[in-house]
Amino acid sequence: MKITELGIVFVLIFFPCFYMLTLHTDDAQKANLLATRYQKALQTAVMDAGAVMHQNEKPHAEAAYDSAKFVRADKELALSTFTQTMALNMGIQDDMRAIQHMFDYIPAIVVLDYDGYYIFAKENEMTGDMQQSFRQVWSPKRPYTYTDSDGNSINFTLDRYVYAYDAGTGKWIEGFQQELAGSSTIGLLQDSTVFEQVRRTRIVTRVQDELAEVINRHNEFARKNGVSYVFTMPLISQEDWYNSINDIGFIAFMQGIASGDQKINNFAIGGSRLVKRTAVVGGLDPATGIKYHYPANCNPGFRAQEVFTTARQAAAQGYFEYNCSAQFSLLSEKTEPVLK
Numbered sequence: 001m002k003i004t005e006l007g008i009v010f011v012l013i014f015f016p017c018f019y020m021l022t023l024h025t026d027d028a029q030k031a032n033l034l035a036t037r038y039q040k041a042l043q044t045a046v047m048d049a050g051a052v053m054h055q056n057e058k059p060h061a062e063a064a065y066d067s068a069k070f071v072r073a074d075k076e077l078a079l080s081t082f083t084q085t086m087a088l089n090m091g092i093q094d095d096m097r098a099i100q101h102m103f104d105y106i107p108a109i110v111v112l113d114y115d116g117y118y119i120f121a122k123e124n125e126m127t128g129d130m131q132q133s134f135r136q137v138w139s140p141k142r143p144y145t146y147t148d149s150d151g152n153s154i155n156f157t158l159d160r161y162v163y164a165y166d167a168g169t170g171k172w173i174e175g176f177q178q179e180l181a182g183s184s185t186i187g188l189l190q191d192s193t194v195f196e197q198v199r200r201t202r203i204v205t206r207v208q209d210e211l212a213e214v215i216n217r218h219n220e221f222a223r224k225n226g227v228s229y230v231f232t233m234p235l236i237s238q239e240d241w242y243n244s245i246n247d248i249g250f251i252a253f254m255q256g257i258a259s260g261d262q263k264i265n266n267f268a269i270g271g272s273r274l275v276k277r278t279a280v281v282g283g284l285d286p287a288t289g290i291k292y293h294y295p296a297n298c299n300p301g302f303r304a305q306e307v308f309t310t311a312r313q314a315a316a317q318g319y320f321e322y323n324c325s326a327q328f329s330l331l332s333e334k335t336e337p338v339l340k
Contacts, residue, residue: 035262038254039268042086042254042266045083045085045086045089045252046250046252046268047268048081048082048085048270049079050249052074052077052081053073053074053075053248053249053250073111073113073114073248075111075113075118075138079109090102104221104222104225104227106253107121107122108121108215109253110211110249111251112245112250112251113141113248115144116141116143116144117206118138118139118141118142119138120137121136121139121215121217122134122135122217122221123135123136142206142210143155144156144157144203145206146188146199148187148188151167152185152186154186154189156202158245158248160176160178160195160199162189166184166185167186177192178192200245203245204238204245208241215231215232229256234253234265243269249269250270251268252268253267279309280308280309280313281294281304281308282305282306283300283303284302284303291318291319291320292320293308293314293319293322294321294322295324298322306319
């Protein structure tokens with residue numbers, strides 16, 4: 001057989017293989033791009049949701065908080081923001097049915113609040129029909145509870161503040177762990193290191209266990225709606241979990257969306273912390289009768305009259321800005337030792 005004939009045979013045999021391999025590679029690249037797009041959409045939506053959750057429990061007293069984590073998570077605003085961002089990034093912002101269908105692949109959303117958590121998931125709805133109906137709803141707030149063998153009960157928070165039942169005294173107590181250590185008979189409150197380990201582990205375990213149940217129940221809904229994917233609790237590292245409970249946060253899971261011959265199985269975590277501001281004091285200079293505003297950590301000796309959260313609010317009430325840096329500079333000049 002001539003070389004040209006061998007070449008023709010080689011092309012006829014291997015060209016279909018090369019062609020199929022090229023198609024498969026092209027499909028894999030498209031699937032990878034699609035998966036990346038979904039992941040970025042989920043991450044962006046969760047970050048946006050986390051950013052709007054720092055609504056303060058008492059906005060007028062923001063500067064007086066003992067803890068930067070003591071805020072109220074606005075779960076409804078967070079969910080609305082998450083939905084809008086996801087819809088925009090997926091190009092379905094004007095299609096309500098598509099948005100509803102999108103949540104078929106979001107088995108659970110978790111909002112971590114200061115003293116408990118909520119889970120947004122599909123639950124059975126009592127409609128009176130023979131067929132089961134499912135509706136996506138928020139769970140009641142679940143506290144971060146812990147009980148020990150002595151009958152003590154502790155509700156943890158995202159910091160060291162606790163609400164506890166002291167079985168030794170038969171009383172409910174609350175406060176920071178280090179403050180209660182000397183006055184409580186609860187053993188866990190006596191050791192700061194052990195307390196912190198138990199607190200973190202208990203919060204993560206509580207959320208993990210309920211998430212696993214919720215995602216497993218989502219499979220019942222999926223089967224009834226023709227979704228063949230089996231939803232499972234994704235593997236999240238302990239480091240990610242511990243980072244997620246540092247502040248109030250928003251966690252969302254996306255699973256089962258087709259991407260080539262693979263299925264999307266991703267999660268994203270977004271956090272939010274209240275940034276405490278220094279209070280702005282409105283005071284009266286007794287020497288001149290002029291009203292000034294200045295930071296609470298500045299002490300010019302004026303008679304305090306009002307407290308504001310921003311300098312803009314103080315200025316709107318007729319207070320002039322007082323130059324505290326000039327005061328500190330003058331004080332340092334007066335107190336500088338004179339060398340003879």
